[in-house]
Amino acid sequence: MILSFRSALTVFAALTASQVAPAQVTNEAEPLIANGSSVIPTQVVLQPIEASAALPQKLEDPLQPVAENPTQTSEYASELEIDPHASLAEKVAALRGSDPGDREMECLAAGIYFESKSESLAGQLAVGHVIADRAASGRFPSSYCGVLFQRGQFSFVRGKSYPSVPRSSRQWQDAVAIAKIVDQNMHESPVAKSLFFHAKRVSPGWRMKRVGSVGNHVFYR
Template sequence: MIAALTASSVAPAQVNPAAEPLIAEGSNDVSIAVEPAQLGAEEATDPLAPTAGDGQPQVADQVADEISPDATLAEKVAKLRSSDAGSRELECLAGAIYFESKSESLQGQLAVGQVIANRAASGRFPSSYCGVVYQRSQFSFVRGHSMPYIPHASQDWRDAVAVAKIVDLQLHPSPMGKALFFHARRVSPGWKLTRVGTLGNHVFYR
């Protein structure tokens, strides 16, 4: 279960060591929920939904061409910051990055986003970002099929959008590789998984 990163977070749910670990039970700031946008249940859980890049290869190629492969992660984020994620799939990915890791370093946010992408590509979980994020009992910031309100003009959201694009376009390697699970350092769920490493306030596993 993923624990929260801020003092305003909810307490993590109890971990059942016999069950497969979930990706997130506990998140960042959920106190800002006012009028969350609704996402239909069929949309949210459709494992065959296209990822953000599907149907947009020319746009993706153009963005990738504008980013130097030698640029630092911070430089890539600065280039790709936006209040508009550009698609429903990237909105889901950026939303999870925002709520789970907005207080983390850019590397920490990248690692969290990459876990979602890894899950979508694994064949073990829904095959889209939205499918992974809205999978039942995975992220506690999700309420039904909606996210809390996000201030889209904020720097944290703009950074999350940039990181989501970097993950989606594979513009920067994740420091946690092929990790599929993570939890906050302040909890000890006792998972029988291969530990990949620790970054910021999260511990990652595969």
């Protein structure tokens, strides 16, 4: 059989290809290097990432409540540490503030403020002790607010209320301090055990024992 030149070339190419084994890919295969290159690439080995020792071992729970400072003391506790031998002015200076603390102390401070805010500290102390002594006497309501709002006793009271107070004023802050001093019995009254008082400008003709006068007020029991 006579083959053409084209057919002969086709047969020769087929025979040659069947004798060449395909390239094998193995783990030991060397990386390809460009012809004429003097740089031999290095093998990169991936290392596992280890946890840093600087990182916290346990994250705090942001929802947990913050622990209270066990050394923190309340304002009320610090008030009890005032030197009992200090002067009235020194005690007032240490306790002066705009917040009496609670409703009962608010009533006591209001009574002192409206009845004696223009008086000396001793005069304010005497008025505060009258309110406290009434509450302790058994003859009047047993609370500061009860004494303050008892009908017909204090002219500034209207039913169960009294005028607004300028809490940033020095007079109100002094009244708050006097109220705390009276409530804790930190300073004796100059007119002890008095239950009544009136302004010197009036003469109600009371048949009671007169204890004394402080500033513009006369005190009785």
